[in-house]
Amino acid sequence: MTSIASPPPSSPPVPSAPPAPSATVADAADLSEFGYDQQLHRSLGKFASFAAGFSFVSILTTIFQLFGLGFGFGGPAFFWTWPIVYGGQLLVALCFAEIAAHYPISGAIYQWSRRMGGEVIGWFGGWFMIIAQIVTASAAAIALQVVLPTVWSGFQIIGDDPTLTSTSGASNAVLLGSVLLVAVTIINCVGVNWMSRVNSIGVTCELVGVVAVVLAFFTHAQRGPDVVFDTGLAGEQPGYIWAFIVSGLMAAYVMVGFGSAGELAEETRNPRRVAPRTIRMALTVSAIGGGLMLLGALMAAPSLGDELAAGGMPYVIDSVLGSFWGKVLLCDVAVAIFICTLAIQTACSRLIFSMARDGRLPASKTLAHVNSRTQTPIAPSILVGVLCIGVLVVNVGNSAIFATLASVCIILIYLAYLAVTGPMLYRRLQGWPKGGVAVDSDGRKVFSLGRFGIVVNLLAVVYGALMVVNLAWPRAEVFDPAGEMPILRWAGPICVVATILIGIACFPRGKEHPKPVSTAV
Template identity: 55%
Template structure:
């Protein structure tokens, strides 16, 4: 049965003072602390994307497949993800609730479909935390050889080497201890650290771009060549190289995860979602070009194996290069923190609906810190396990990166597809934000943008999950590693089916969003699929 959604949302014209009442209309009490302002909201999305973290982590991989021409995967992925971000911005204005992707999907397609979307998103976020944490290996040993803890300072530190991969696990685990502690302490500390880290990252990107262009070895026209590409059909290599851009430009929706902790979220969150992606897209494009024009060589194999860290230390010298690499290390830490925060809010949002195992613990918010401590610890522990099982796997970087992004793209599809169906059935509700202004809307362009967003996502899911041995199986002969993306996605869905069925049986029916949260509050109507 379909319960029509209201055509308007009551605006909270007095701004911040009415945020609690606005949230109450959805059936939720204000448990999380509202300590996130506009810049911190932007920082949440920007630090999840974190161009310094992800470009440094996978620049070498992208170049090793597509050569200099792999640059063009960046504007291609940016254009596709911008379409997705615009769709998400509309939803963020109308449903400013933690667990954004789960909430949006549930309210568009029913809570059963939304549950699977949230489940896939949680698994993807846990893997993303792990992948972000191991990015320290691409930076710290280049800052100081003493950070190569496995095998000692003289051991091979390349992330795809045996000692490099194991050291990445050690550094990642140490970082997860720190980020989990910060998340437990409170969102205010997280917001301060994230905002400071983003400021440092933006300054670092600007400094890097200027410094590398000042040491250019060749002109920007090099991006029109395939110099340095792997052997094989170039289109196939180019598609494989798009993994880097796809991995970078996700997580802009994390500003939506913090909606219940953000001041004036209907007005703030939609803009910060789009702004985080746009700033990341422009900065990342300049950083890629700067790295290609400044690299000492595009053909000796060093750029493919050592990435941008090699370009920095060789062009800017030990002192200058290492100082900028410190900025990258800070960006890695802040990125890991932001991803873990986002994942914990998704777990919390599902758990408070009794839609997640151990819901009593995971759906509880500490009255002192205003944070979901159990959910934060779970995400950190899950990421640690994902790292630990890869101790002897030299493909940990590429395999985890591909897996986590494929999962996130699937979860995003769980929002954009039902959103497209909703548009054909009558569109989204109208209304005003906290300051009386019309909610963010794509207007008559909504259907076109949504159709293109879905088409792009489908192509990218197939591309990311494609069983490429060069991405998933560096052992050159282990079939289950080569097909690990497809096997992992299938396993996630099967496990999710049994978890969800057990949960429905235990609670004797489907999830009713917000029904258990605030006594006397009227839960927001949820459209069930016809």
């Protein structure tokens, strides 16, 4: 490849300068080696790539929502599930970083899994991820109901009870979430530059918010950091390890989506170098910031009892910051929810585009069309927005089912990750990567696990399999806490089987792939 100097990274919130024509040509030539033309607008720099992964994880959104889940099961000592899950996910991220350096193509999970495991595994890896991202985007959008009516009662447009489980609260949540989904769909349709600008500004606000929360918690600490060794009420019962394992679901729900930088590879400058770095960075920055938030909340909480389990992070924030500054922070959380939804929808639309471009989905021709003016696939963005709103409507009829769907979709994400790391391990044992370390458009070597590849990959597969079992385990206290629908405790296995069966019906049988790949080394 031609040796070209990399363009300078973009700085938020100022839009990045257009890349040099020669750099664009080099990246397009790199993409053409995989049989694809450069159709998408390649303009994203390092920060924008990082922002895609960081905003998908969105610790300010997810920890705000899920703190009570972890604390309620494991007490303050649930904190240790955070570094444990980070360690496991880092193994996965390292595998993703290496494969992203070899295959910088949109639709990362689909493209990576098919190149490692063949067409069937690749298709189902992409299928699992599409379903999971649609439900995850819906769950992120519905979180506005938890925030906005608290900031201003005028946001409670339907009825007067903002509780998500009430009829008026559920209906209002669907309304607010639908407005949000329409907004992010419009942004995605306008073009990747607008998406990048909004996302970069939002990530900057979220990072500032995380720092502010951590400082506020630590400066109002009522106990020392040794609180993380307190097992709470759960530790007074026999079998605490079981409660500890269940509390780890909180961290497992949060630390996903860090691979989104790979989904935008065809819109990123020098993706062979940038994507691997930002995949690792998005996970690590999220883990550090989230860990400090958890520790600070446990140190600053007025009490470590039922109030904290029920009130979660908002209870601590309100007691530490008071009404005014608490509402300011809630506005920042609302921004985080917005960019989280935007990032998930963007990743999902690029995944659908990548599969449709290969003719692997119904209505592929329409879904693979790239608008000549915006250089973005508009139909997938609209489809994702419509499907997300459809999922939101479930919350009106039964909020327990919606909460269960939001939990189950994380299982599908971990299965999609296994569709990459599992076949990748098999290929390694056969001698992958053949030909040595990949190079970027400058001819420089990019990220590689080298001689540690087999060990890291093996541990990533073992970790992923254990997490799938833990997430899908039929626990009434997780999937049916009210005890009204016992079948919901089996929601994990049922939804996985249903997703596979629907996938079999949609799988393009008897249709030859236009760009077949060989899994031989």
